[in-house]
Amino acid sequence: MRIDIWSDYVCPFCTIGERHLAMALEDYDGDVEIFWRSFQLDPTAPKEPTETGVDYLVKSKSMSREQVEQMLSGLAQRAEMIGLDFNWRDQVIANTFDAHRVGHAARAQGVGNEWDQALKHAYFTDGKNVASAETMKEIGTAIGLEASLIDDILASDQYADSVNEEIQAARQMGVNGVPFFVFDGKLAVSGAQPPAVFKDMLKELENMD
Template identity: 45%
Template sequence: MKIEVWSDYVCPFCYIGKRKLEKALESFEHRDQVEVVYRSFQLDPNAPLNASEDMYTTLAKKYGMSYEQAVQMTEGVVQQAKEVGLDYDFSKMKRTNTMDAHRISHFAMEKGKDKELTELLLKAYFIEGKHLGEHEELLAIAAEAGLDRDEVKSVLESDRYADAVNADIQTASQIGVTGVPFFVLESKYAISGAQPDEVFAGALKQVWDETNKSPLVNVGGQGNACADDSCDI
């Protein structure tokens, strides 16, 4: 079973949704036959690399609310994160453009390190408050994921994999993705958002059952039968 996950590294529900999917897979009996592929999505493709405002100010402006209301709004997200073992700190989060992070994730996929890098990028942003727009931070994270620092530096200093990122985003648009996380199972079943655990568990079972039905085995050979308007008489 193939599961494609569209997400962005600055999306708080993407990390929460990742944990929920992982939890569902832990108890899924066919988990060893599931391939999870992370696809690129940018919530704000026009975001600057370096924003001067803190996250609360950004949210207050975006949603037309006070600074205090923005702080309060994030408390619910922080609690949801805690429920899956994540300790979010919005006061440390740094708004930035995620194109470079997505570009090196495609490089990591070629090297078989995309799962490690995805986890470390999300952890760096939401838990450690690191700046995902700064190349030195990205290089350090990539090296921790097991990637060659010089190779990653070469990628960052070019525009390599930008087409791959944009292709993922275009595909998302074509299939109607308007928000992330967005999970596509076997190219035809979708889960939108960080749904409750039972939704992921139920979807895994349903999709597996529907796509892995055993073919009928003819154990009696060919006997007399009718087909269309004729019979074996």
């Protein structure tokens, strides 16, 4: 089975939804191949962080600081229940476009899943700037990418067209938010669905065969 996942590295619902999918797949007997697809929640975010995640949401969502902190605390509790650590107080907002470009290189070298998981951990748990070359090289070399490869990508526009094409493909399907999951090109679902929803979709696909 092929599962295409449109996701952004700084999207908490993506991380929760992907963990729910992994939980659903624990009881699935067939072979599954994940294909990560690029998406940006905020293409206008700066490469150099200028505000915390809390500050950003207060401004962009027109919510009070108390409302934002309550919302993020609730998300952290939800994440903790499935083994994720959302350190929302230390999160910094930065543009993810370059990280998606390096992500394409990671996919090409067979470590796309490792890149996705490590970058999201760096953002959600470690509070790192995922737009910085230092962070990307630290993560990339840990999963087997050459630091020089990452330097070459960041010094050029390599994979920019690929990232934009995947974002445009999502737009053409009417996708305005992520995560967005497509199963074998037949069924699609958006959002951080519970494991039961994914299990139902897997059963439905089996019945189609």
